[in-house]
Amino acid sequence: MKKLIRMLLSAAMVLSLAACGTNTTPSNSGGAASGTPGNSSAGAQTGSDWPTKTITLLCGYSAGGSSDLGCRYLAEALKEDLGVPVIVENVPGSGSWLAWNQLLQNTDPDGYTFALVNLSALFGHYDETNPRETTIDDFELLANHVMDYQVLAIRSNETRFSDYASLVEYAKTNPLVLASATSSITSGDATVAKMLEQDHGCQLTVIPVDGASDATTMFLAGETDILSANVGDVMDAEDNGYKPIVIFAPERSEYLPDVPTSKETGVDEYVSFSARGYAYMPGVDPAIVARMQEALTKAFENEDYQKNMSAMGAQLELYTGDEYKQLLNDQLDTRLRLWGVSK
């Protein structure tokens, strides 16, 4: 009898755990099932009755980060328009390539799975140390939602230079050090450094670090001289003793109204950003693609979505279809020129 109770207890323990996994992360278990090829009716579905079941959004970053949160807010907004549940499935790893490979290679193009894409997905092919097979053309781009422009920042007590022009002038004769997460074409931070070297003849040493927060740590500690980052990284600059001096954007950011654009400084007209959007794999019914683009546009205009995204410091800019592709191709051309890589 005692043995029986023990056995039941241990079984209950394991089962309850499995069940609790389903409740707290509905994105995981549900997503895995609907993402499996074979159990969905690809091709049988036409644009008119789509969608009839749960849609999965693949996010290549772990739960809790800003990419993940953006996906979750979007899922909420999409649900209102499409009328079916939209769940986020986190597939973190290898700089989101596990998620993109899953989308492109292991998922039916039935319109029920789409993914978060950023510049790494689209430019990874041109990374010389670890090139990816996938290019921009391998994705069916749907819509871009977030733009995060590059900035350069200096410490508040910096005496050697005070603005972008004097920084560039100074660095031409005095080598400066800066840190960047990854040192390749996919990184906006490193590309700004490359631009300073190529276009202005500045002398820079780039130290590759693990992430934006490590770069900020070294900058604040005085180990590095300047900080190359995105608007989203420097929202709390003033409280922490440093200030952005230039934003590489066509217009000033609403989050940093006092920071001049590169064009305003008269030094150059360089524009650099990281962008977050959403994409299908190729082969999805054009009618479904059109409906999804419409839904993503509506979600973009959703009031709660706008409010939540702004709270995270995300700059919202909508691009769809050819406009989206143009935006990315322009940025790609600039980066290829700076890194001296041919297409």
Add this chain to the structure above:
Amino acid sequence: MLANIMVGFQSLLSIDVLIALVAGTAGGMVIGALPGFSAAMGVSLLIPITYGMSPIAALTMLTAMYTSAIYGGSITAILCHTPGTPASAATAIDGYQLTKQGRGMEAMGVATLGSAVGGTVSAIAMLLIAPALGAFSLKFSVLEYFLLSVFGLTVIASLAGDSVIKGLFSGVLGLVLGCIGLDAITGYPRMTLGVIQLEDGINFVPALIGLFSISQVMTLAYDVYHGKKGSVIEDEENLKHSRALPPFSELKTLFPTMARCSIVGTVVGIVPAAGAGVSSWICYSMGKRFSKHPEKFGHGALEGVASCETGNNAATGGALIPLITLGLPGSTVAAILLGGMMIHGLTPGAAMFTKNASTTYAIMIGFMLANILMGMIGLFAARYIARVSSVPMGYLGPVIVALCCIGTFAIRNNMFDVGVMLVFGLLGFVLKKFGFSAPPMILGMVLSEICENNWRRAVILANAKGGMLSYFLGRPIAIVLALLIVASLFSPVLMNFVNKKAHAIEKQQ
């Protein structure tokens, strides 16, 4: 500040904050105790649940979850040799030996007390001198991270068990395995054999679960099958009579250890790049060096349990200090907490101690109370939780394996990680059969990345600043760390020499 502390207390005394505090603490213990479910996972799963709460309730719950998950990991480490979180791997060494000697409950009591003391001390440090300590964290940079990791590596010798050569081999194997993945400096894939899953390196948690938990189940199953051992780790009769804490005379001797590890753990926690895991190893090795009975370490020393459990919980408060004062996360969990703070409109930085002071102090006091509460719940529940070790292997083994598989899969929703866990389980079993111990290997894997990457960064940085020697000599903390490493390497030789001399003199007389 006193006024802020009073206001902080007041805002804690609302019913939703208290419920959040208790739920966070209890939930963290359960998450921590389950193999594979780490503090990082608990906190990231909790963030969406806190959306609707007030900032104080939300952050109190999250930080309570953080510290008690680190503690919870020790429960299964001691009772089943299956550390629930990476930070408890060191606890398994002596904790499980104590369980085998029928002193599992005492080990748990010491772990509970140590965790509560370490966590509370770090919380008090945070409450009183956080801004000053935050500035201290900026004194550490790539060269200091490198030296700290080398200091950690000197611990390997003390973990080696019976054979130093075999211990060193395990450690080197761990270092090599830690090299797999994208080169952090150049981005070039190393030893990945074209497997994209290996680009991030071997995920450390599945490897740990395999090496400790799976290999443990295999060893027990092997022994039971060959009739070498009873099927129960500890029998129920014995449990009824055992104490929740060792007698006071023995407990008393642990207080200096706890005090020392509280301080060391807090400091290691403050250093960005180190965390609760690194802290527990460093405290364990220091515990051994300072101990009057170092020979007992590895064979069931309460001091061993006390030092690493105090050290890892002290690191949790330490990691929160640069997070709150500068927005710099000192550990993986702290990085996730940063996201949680932003969602609730709390931007880390100086404003946390001016504009948002009342909220900040409420959260810090909440964190302190969570540590005390955790100690009370732990001591109360020890008697019941310890029954786990009276469950026959035939039932316990499959449950552990099932939990390990679920937990490992849940880390990244990735079956590959489950494969990694099983491979490391087999590896751990084989190594153990041939007398190699697993802890040095785990330590090698933990430190490999920190060590290599930061050394290479330090070289780039030093070259840009006029050479390594002048760069090194301009950094006092680096010099202190280098001296510590030298002392740590040569102290056993020196001690040996002195002992022999003393022995010789004794004989002569």
